[in-house]
Amino acid sequence: MKRWKRTKSSYFSVLLRCFGAYTLFLVIAAIALLFWALMESSITVTSLSDRDLSEYNDILQAEQYDQFPVRTLLGKTGSIAATDNTGRILYGKFHEDIPPEALACIPLQGQYVYPTVTHWYDEQGRQLTLVASDGYSGIFHQTPVVLDADHKILYGSIPGVDTDVLSDEAYGYLTQTLPQGYYIWKYPFENADGQSRWLILYEQILRNEEYAHLDMIWSRTLLLFLGLYVLVLLAMALWLSRKVCGPLKRLEQGFTELAQQNDPEPIQCRGPREFEQICSAFNQLSAQLAESERQRKALEDNRQKLLADISHDLKTPITVIQGYAKAICDGLIPPEKLPDYLDTIYQKSNRLTGLIDTFHEYSKLEHPQFTLQTKRLDLCEVLREYLASKYNELELGGFVPEIEIPDEAIWCMLDKTAFLRVLENIVSNAIKHNPSGTALFFQLQCRNGQAVLTLADNGVGIPPELADRIFDPFVVGDESRNTRQGSGLGLAISHKIVTAHGGTIQLVQPPQPGYSTQFQVTLPLA
Structure with missing residues (x-):
């Protein structure tokens, strides 16, 4: 009888542990949901100005643009393009070449750099535009430029732009209004040949839909947490109910089995201490039936x-x-x-x-x-007799036997009937699981003081998932290979018979060249 283990917990301590465990679970769940919400938000809200792209220089230098994390850095609809110094598109089939003047107007991407565009009217009523790149703590990274309504530069200069009047495209890139709905940046790098290149980055501007998506993410997170909270409360109540009702149900089941003259298993009460005495009394009653149980076995x-x-x-x-x-x-x-x-x-x-x-x-x-009924027999003669009795069946099935049996006798202590069962099991499996025309190989040798019998074929082979447990009881092959399945005991019986003879049987893995399946049986010489 299994010894009954007393539990020292009172019902109050059970409640205390339950409350602590589920509180911890809720905290972990809340942290996980918060992390998920932040990850989802990071996909929607991106800030390329705060990122250092130098960590991707190896990808850019190798011109492996497909590996650049576009979605992570630029949002769901963001994209990139690569150009040379003239603005010719080298990568980005959906983008057109950028004139050199427009390329020069694209602001440089850098950490904590934010382009600002301000419009106002002077005393004469002309619209003026101020474009500046402000960095952290108000540090200017580019000379401010003032333009009039005709895009003429009134103050400042733009490196790489030799004209005083900007084209509409160049003005759009400078003021971040082209393309609409995107910020556009450029990032300089060199390829593996040392040629200068520009990486053009199109970062989506957060729209009302994105704000709504963020609101949906956090609303969903809150609803998930509330739902999880309710489920945890229900689970805690069910667990407590099981903790209390479990021992009572086991006692009820035990008494029912006793009333039916069955021998129930000893109850291991792991509930509150108040149930221990009742469970102990039942286990003592059950112990009195131990002798009857042994007789039943x-x-x-x-x-x-x-x-x-x-x-x-x-x-x-x-x-x-x-x-x-x-x-x-x-x-x-x-x-x-x-x-x-x-x-x-x-x-x-x-x-x-x-x-x-x-x-x-x-x-x-x-x-x-x-026990085996063994006699000193010539293993060569036993194998010949078996093959002679099996020849017609092999011929009718279209199987080709390849036999190598020495002329000299090889004496072993054999239970002939049992050993013929080993041969029959292996050969029958080969016939069942292989198509007509398969060659069956029988080779008998005397090696290192042992008789070594090889039984092999060049058929479909044994699946690797069965090779390690081929000698276990009730193991059969895949029915899709052959519908003529046996009991799954043949090779298990063969293994026990050979072992009882003091020999070994194994599935050679991998088989020798020319074989698909190879069994090797070794027997001691007599």
């Missing part, structure tokens, strides 16, 4: 042995195979071929009877009193 063992004997006695040969019998009854078989058909029916019935033999034999091998 003894009877169960006898029943298993009886079933094994009955399966042996009930091995009535199946004398009629439906297809051939139907053909004979319908008079479809010529008289001269009737003996062949009857012989085939007999052979097939023996194979079907072998299924019962298999379960019976495995049951015998599992029994502690099982």
Whole structure:
């Protein structure tokens, strides 16, 4: 009987631990949801001015533009292009060449650099525009430029621009109004050949839809947390109910089994301390039935042995195979071929009877009193006799045997019937799982004081997922390969028989060249 472990917790301590555990769970869940919301927000809200792009110089130098994190840095609709010093597009099939004057007007991207554009009217009513690049703490990174309504430069200068009047395109890039809905930046770099290049970055401007999306993210986060909070409360209530009701239900089940004259398992009460005495009393009552339980197990063992004997006695040969019998009854078989058909029916019935033999034999091998009836036999002669009895079946199935058996006798202590079962199991598997025309290889050698028998074929092979457990009971191959499946005990029986002979059987992995499946059986010489 399993020893009952007393628990020292009171019901109050159970409540305290439950509250602490679920509070911790809620805190962790809140942190996880907050992290998710921040990650989703970071995809929507980007600030390229605050990013240092030098960490991507290796990608740009190798001109691997597809690896540039466009979505992360520029938003869902952002994009990039690469140009040379003349503004010719080298990358970015959706972008057109940028004139040199317009390229010079694109503001440089840099950390904490924010372009500002201010419009006002002078005393004469002319519209003037001030463009400046303000950095952190108000440090100017570019000389301010003042332009009139015709885009003429009235004050300041733009590096790379030789004209006094800007084109509409250049003005649009300078004032960040072209393309609409985007900020545009340029970032200088050199490729692997040392040629100067510009990376043009199109950063989406946060629109009302994005603000609505952010609001939706945080609203959804709050709703998820509230829903999770309610679920946690329900889970805590259910857990507490189970904590209390569980021992009571186990006691009820135990008493019911006792009333039905069954032997229940000892109850391991892990609930509050108040239930310990009740559970202890029940376990003491259950302990009184231990002797009866041992007797029941003894009877169960006898029943298993009886079933094994009955399966042996009930091995009535199946004398009629439906297809051939139907053909004979319908008079479809010529008289001269009737003996062949009857012989085939007999052979097939023996194979079907072998299924019962298999379960019976495995049951015998599992029994502690099982022993082999060994004699000193010539393994070469045993193998020849088996192959001679199997030759017609192999020929009818279209299988080609390749046999290498030495002329000298190889003596081993064998239980002939059991060892023939090993051969039959392996060869039958090869026939079941391989197509007609497969070559079966039988090679017997005497090596290092042992008889080494190789049984192989060049068929479809054994799937790798089955190779490591091929000798386990009830392991069968993939039904998609072959529908003629056995009991899954053949190789397990073979392994037990060979081991009982003092030998070994293994699936050689990988098989030798020319083989798809290779079994190797070794037996001590007599």
